[in-house]
Amino acid sequence: MSGTQVHVHLFYGADPRRYRKGENIGCLYGYHHAESAEFALNYAEDAREGTPVRFARRALKAALGFDLIHAWRNRRAILDADVIWTHTEQEHLAVAAVLLMHAKKGGARPLLLAQSVWLLDRWPGYGALRRAAYQRLLKRADLLTTLASENAALCGDFFGRDARHVLYGLNTQDFPLRPPSHWKPNTPVRIAGIGNDRDRDWTTLAAALGNDARYHVRIATRRRIPAEVRAPNVEVVRVSGLQQQHALYEWADIIVVPLRPNTHASGITVMLEAAALGKPMIVTKVGALEDYFDDKAAYYVEPFNTQQLRDAVNALVDDPARTLAQAREACEQLQTRDLTTENFARQHAQLTRDMLRERDPRVAPASRADGVSSAHAAGQMPRGM
Incomplete structure (x- = not known):
């Protein structure tokens, strides 16, 4: 495969091969819009599991605050990636744990884009042990992102690190824009x-x-x-x-x-x-x-x-x-403001270029201005979540 290899690690249940199967909508949250000659994407795969295994995985997830078993099952894709994208702390903490368990001296290591949603709200309520463990895992992240400016600011307060604010987006295939022409309320x-x-x-x-x-x-x-x-x-x-x-x-x-x-x-x-x-x-x-x-x-x-x-x-x-x-x-x-899944993917593509150039300034800029092809131009999945 050519291009930068990106592993999109989402929660168990969001595997594009199974999520809304048959609707051909692409990846939940729209990361598939970044698929292009520049970025080759693969996704965390949901392993088939029986009830006892599912219960054990969920119990460990509840105890740790992240799904280590799901990440471990996908360790080969994680370790083979150039860059890893995650959507919440429940994924990036698990990926960081896998990367630390397989850390090797020398050689290129996958870059981890760690996006947090609820972590900053919950941080003040965590005990010292959980905070210390999460701090260690967060150090493995190469870039912190959030979906709100307040959360981005708190990354500096809590972790002493800058974070990038990414604008979330809507799947306009599921919700096409319909500007209203009139409005009259019902009674009641x-x-x-x-x-x-x-x-x-x-x-x-x-x-x-x-x-x-x-x-x-x-x-x-x-x-x-x-x-x-x-x-x-x-x-x-x-x-x-x-x-x-x-x-x-x-x-x-x-x-x-x-x-x-x-x-x-x-x-x-x-x-x-x-x-x-x-x-x-x-x-x-x-x-x-x-x-x-x-x-x-x-x-x-x-x-x-x-x-x-x-x-x-x-x-x-x-x-x-x-x-x-x-x-x-x-x-x-x-x-x-382009509050769409396409732009959400576009922002991740640009952040990835920035990460790659920071690691190696010799990395050339992308030939495309936005680096994100449309579904038709790329010949990939259609527009969707």
Whole structure:
């Protein structure tokens, strides 16, 4: 194979050979868009496993905080790579452990791009032993990246290292851009809250809008809902698959992303999807989400402020023209800021060039300006996640 060999190490269950099998969507998160003559990509393979082995792997993952067994199974691809890309700390810590176990003196070693999501939020709560172990593994990473500027800054505070902020992106094949041409709310107003992240604040959403016949609230989550969230006008639903996701967005007048304070851009996937589908959104102002959309594109409210959240809903309902302008602006910013999986892959390609040139200044710049070919130009997988 020619070009730089890149191993994309994702969690067990994200193997492109099995994930959404038959849909031919490429790699989850869109890393496959970097496939070109310059970069040859391969992916972590999911080994078939029975129930006892699966239980043991997950138990060790829970104890360590990363999936060492999954990485160990893929050690040959890891060790043979020029560069390794990871999506969260659960992958890069495992890859670092494998690399350290196979460390050799002399010769080229794989470069590790270590992207963290929840690590910085959780760091203050870790004990001394876990911090020391993770610090050792982080030293093996050649470049730290995050999806939020707040997290990037915390890498300096916690680890004494710079980190690069990478903008996450939407799969526009699953969610084609549909700029809205009009907006008129239903009666009662239909409010949708979506997400499984641990920092969703369903309690504040229900306190603001529950037990009020003016609002019909649907919460789509797989997480356990506190008892205080239950109310006659609040439904908790399970949404599975793209068809059901689109149906929920279509049903909703307004998307609310209620959040507890965090630093990892919790809620950004829902914001991207809402923006693409032309849905106005109310979002808690935490997690550096303004890295992606400014206050012209989203109605930001303070955390835990039920009155402000309710007032925001009423303000959108009372001024349909303003609400339509906000939804259109969000769709426009998604487009102009290129918040897509293609650009997500493009950023990784450029970071990889930077890493290679830092290791060896003699490495020539790529012949293509962006180094990321389209699916048609590269003859590789079609656009997808």
